[in-house]
Amino acid sequence: MRGAICLKAACGAANLSPFRLIHTEPAVNSRLIKPYISSAMEEKTVGFQGIQGAYSESAAEGLFRSSQHLKHVRPIFKGYQTFNQTFEALKKREIDYAIIPIENSSTGTFLWNFDLMHNFDAHIVGEYCIHESHCLVALPGVKIEDLKEIRSHPYVIDQCQLFLSDAGKHLSVSQALDTAGSASYIKEKNLKDVGAIAGKKAAEIYGLSILKENVEDKQNTITR
Ligand SMILES: O=C(O)C(=O)C[C@]1(C(=O)O)C=C[C@@H](O)C=C1
Structure with a gap:
């Protein structure tokens, strides 16, 4: 093959x-x-x-x-x-x-x-x-107002423009290699002022809390 x-x-x-x-x-x-x-x-x-x-x-x-x-x-x-x-x-x-x-x-x-x-x-x-239902995730105890930066995969950032230009307007947005990688990075470095846009599964695996669900611009977003 x-x-x-x-x-x-x-x-x-x-x-x-x-x-x-x-x-x-x-x-x-x-x-x-x-x-x-x-x-x-x-x-x-x-x-x-x-x-x-x-x-x-x-x-x-x-x-x-x-x-x-x-x-x-x-x-x-x-x-x-x-x-x-x-x-x-x-x-x-x-x-x-x-x-x-x-x-x-x-x-x-x-x-x-x-x-x-x-x-x-x-x-x-x-x-x-x-x-794909995207969540804003961060270390347990962190609130949205504590965040200075949000990281995610560039394709996912594109899908959350409305949220990022509203709730995230005071935050810097950084492209990362993937959603789960962004979550694991926050956990590994113990970053209390950084959030990630990722799925619930990534939040569970890397011990992060969900601050907000469905931050994608269009609900029922499907990836083929
Ligand atoms: O970062 C991830 O979790 C990815 O899997 C990247 C990925 C994908 O490959 O499906 C995630 C969502 C987008 O719709 C496109 C790219």
């Missing part, structure tokens, strides 16, 4: 169609796609951008948990700092699949990831949608 990319998609588990692509064939279309069928349980490594608790990891978990076609696969998840590194790992076959966001219902297409898909000759073999 040359390289495979699972996409997070807005269509839900019922519509998942994981496929194997044939190595020597040049492009993806329905003619080239063969169903991926196997009876034995096999381990597959799945790369994502971010660290434990990132939305991408949740999407990968959701995809492998809900797909009938992937029932025989035991996924092992592996985080990478950047999307570029995730694609590199796919190319080097360090991982069997990568899960990459391509579209968000609020902010649109992640064009950069389409370029990477093209540059690394990766193909879409499945899709999944994840509902």
